[in-house]
Amino acid sequence: MCPPSPDSPSPSRPARTDADMADGWCHNLEPLKPLDIMQCRTFDEMLRGMAATSFGGRNLGEAADVLHEMVRDPDCFVIVTLSGAMTIAKQGLLITEMIEQGMVQAIVSTGALICHGLSENTGHTHFRYDPTWGDEKLYDAGYNRVYDTLELEASLDDTAAIVHKIFDNYAPGVAVGSHDILREIGRYLAAENPDSRGTLKAAYDNDVPVYVPALSDSELGLDLFMFNALADDPGARIVLDPLKELEDFLALVGQRKKVGIFTIGGGVPRNWAQQVGPLAELLYRRSNGKLGGFVQYHYGVRICPEPVHWGGLSGCTYSEGVSWGKFVPEADGGRYAEVYADATIAWPILIRGVLERLGRCG
Numbered sequence: 001m002c003p004p005s006p007d008s009p010s011p012s013r014p015a016r017t018d019a020d021m022a023d024g025w026c027h028n029l030e031p032l033k034p035l036d037i038m039q040c041r042t043f044d045e046m047l048r049g050m051a052a053t054s055f056g057g058r059n060l061g062e063a064a065d066v067l068h069e070m071v072r073d074p075d076c077f078v079i080v081t082l083s084g085a086m087t088i089a090k091q092g093l094l095i096t097e098m099i100e101q102g103m104v105q106a107i108v109s110t111g112a113l114i115c116h117g118l119s120e121n122t123g124h125t126h127f128r129y130d131p132t133w134g135d136e137k138l139y140d141a142g143y144n145r146v147y148d149t150l151e152l153e154a155s156l157d158d159t160a161a162i163v164h165k166i167f168d169n170y171a172p173g174v175a176v177g178s179h180d181i182l183r184e185i186g187r188y189l190a191a192e193n194p195d196s197r198g199t200l201k202a203a204y205d206n207d208v209p210v211y212v213p214a215l216s217d218s219e220l221g222l223d224l225f226m227f228n229a230l231a232d233d234p235g236a237r238i239v240l241d242p243l244k245e246l247e248d249f250l251a252l253v254g255q256r257k258k259v260g261i262f263t264i265g266g267g268v269p270r271n272w273a274q275q276v277g278p279l280a281e282l283l284y285r286r287s288n289g290k291l292g293g294f295v296q297y298h299y300g301v302r303i304c305p306e307p308v309h310w311g312g313l314s315g316c317t318y319s320e321g322v323s324w325g326k327f328v329p330e331a332d333g334g335r336y337a338e339v340y341a342d343a344t345i346a347w348p349i350l351i352r353g354v355l356e357r358l359g360r361c362g
Contacts, residue, residue, distance in 0.1 A: 088151060
């Protein structure tokens with residue numbers, strides 16, 4: 001006889017007897033299994049094994065299941081949001097691979113991440129930081145430190161020259177969004193070096209729009225500001241319209257049967273992409289049904305080390321997002337996984353394993 005389940009009514013709580021001790025099986029609880037690494041020949045097999053373990057390992061294994069379902073769903077439009085120094089941390093080819101493999105249909109990113117990737121994709125190199133150098137010495141030598149990695153100021157100057165060359169081709173005074181600017185940079189990279197691999201070039205080649213909502217908070221934004229400031233003719237300045245990119249993103253996402261989100265970190269990219277649900281709903285309600293509609297994410301996978309209790313945006317759970325109308329509740333079919341880990345560790349394992357599961361690795 002199986003003891004009552006936790007939701008069974010109990011008017012009193014007498015002392016337990018041996019007959020009250022459940023065995024797990026009678027309540028159909030899911031059994032866990034030891035991870036046998038000698039039986040894992042691939043990353044996919046490792047992730048499947050991790051899904052039956054505990055703690056962060058289980059989270060990563062479950063993330064593989066959700067991401068696999070999300071990218072295989074023919075009705076799902078997948079948005080990737082990126083923050084943190086992922087390109088300077090040499091994870092740029094992960095983004096490129098996801099684009100080339102058709103795992104992503106739109107990207108929302110920080111400007112710094114795109115800028116460091118552009119530096120790499122135009123032939124420049126990042127270097128390991130030598131801790132015997134003080135930051136004052138690094139500044140004097142033209143080295144910009146990002147934790148344990150160095151970006152050369154000379155590299156940023158070179159990329160600025162390239163970007164200004166691209167800006168010269170814009171029609172004066174025409175309002176553009178960040179996605180317009182980044183598409184033109186991708187077009188330039190594709191023409192100059194068609195055999196190269198990088199985020200913006202892959203995005204251009206595969207018609208994947210890239211949005212940087214906080215473009216002014218980056219070297220690319222500073223490059224745009226300087227281009228305008230140095231223009232001999234004020235009429236030749238480029239007008240950046242952040243509402244234009246929001247309008248474009250809403251139109252892009254609002255027409256989809258399902259949308260999914262894959263997030264590295266948090267910050268502006270994450271919230272900007274997620275707020276499309278509340279935006280569509282507010283438009284619908286405040287226009288008496290003439291505008292907007294109903295948009296919610298059906299899938300979500302996030303890799304971010306920030307815990308929830310700090311209250312930061314990066315730590316907001318998908319469950320919390322349900323209360324804002326951003327996500328389909330799990331009870332209604334939503335599928336989500338959150339991995340509290342360093343993305344430079346968890347992300348490569350996850351993508352390799354899912355690509356193996358999809359049969360796309362030799």
